[in-house]
Amino acid sequence: MAPRRKIVPPGDAPRVIDQGSVWILVAAPSIWAAHFLISYWVAAIWCAKLGRGTSLAEPRWIIAGLGALCIGAIIGLAVLAVRRYGGVFVIFEEITESSERGRDRFVGHVALLLCVLSAAAILFTVIPGMVLGQC
């Protein structure tokens, strides 16, 4: 007997990042952390294998390329925070409304700020790789 599949109506498929989910808050900082860790690994392994004074030409482009991809993903998250959560960058009135809508707007606002912070942090991870040319 074939396993029964749960039929999900179109449009109601569960999304990890959507209204009501707080995952959007940790997504952007997680992308920064992953970029930082991978950059560290790439540079450390490269320099450990090839030795002191080796050019960082290849790993620096891996780090920068990865940085561009991550910033792209963070921009995508920022768009989600604005469109699905109604997040705004600067708030002019208190978000104290105890409702789904109020909570979404608060999460969207915080997510947007974290997106900016994470993008700047990725930029600051890429800069040393671009300036320092060798191990």
Added chain:
Amino acid sequence: MVLAGCGGRHNWLAAAGEEARAVETLFWIVLVGAGVIWALVVGLAVYAHRAEAKPHREREARRFILWGGVALPVLVVGGLLIWGLLILRDITADDGALTVRVDGERWWWRVIYDTPEGPVTTANEIRLPLGERALFRLTADDVIHSFWVPALGGKMDMIPGRETTLALTPRRLGNWGGLCAEFCGGAHALMRFDAIVMEPDDFAAWLAQEAQPARVAMDDPGFAIFAEEGCGACHAIRGTEAQGPVGPDLTHLASRDKLGAGIYDMTPENIARWITETDAMKPDIDMPSYPGLRGARLDTLVSFLMSLE
């Protein structure tokens, strides 16, 4: 008290080296910039406190927050980061007219000049030619140390198992102070050295002299005592059978200004006390005291050591 570090031979604002000047320029710009930002923030706080409470236009407020709170900090911090990294890149770049290897030990400095004629080993004193870039290759034998001559340039960690580099380009003659800037155990604060900047000709003459073996007569009674007491097991005197690699090279001991890694004047009295009360002069060091050495025997040994010029 606060300004105690701003004078004398450890003065990092003495502009005695190219690299120290680069760091100093960055310091003044950061200081002035921080002052401007502080004044702006305090000014805004005063304005917010005094101004009549009325709403600003949302568009202006949003623009102010975006530019002042996001764009400006990212640009300023990013710019300073790039500037700092460029200085770091320059002062660690792998080139120099002179290469000096310095190995950090608890609690002294093994110094080796790489010359076309071969390595020249000395200890606890570094001499540099004025205006020439010297590249230091830094290592550590036991724990992490940090090599710093504040008046000449930046500091750099010495890490066991790794080699780090640091360039110093002296711009002022003088006897500058160097020290270990990373806590490394009991006698950390007594791990010092002199960094003496000389005219290039004087430096070349000094290095040529330093490369020579010691002028020791094999029947020198002082050397006989040195050998009998087993000093040669740890200390080397080039040109003799004493080739111990553990402690500082003593080939030209008496030509150095200081004893015990930059902490005592090189005098017969201090050498005598160093031998007999080592642990009192520099606690925790590996060299044992020789309290049994006294009288004429000690005097003969000290005279021999003072003859190693």
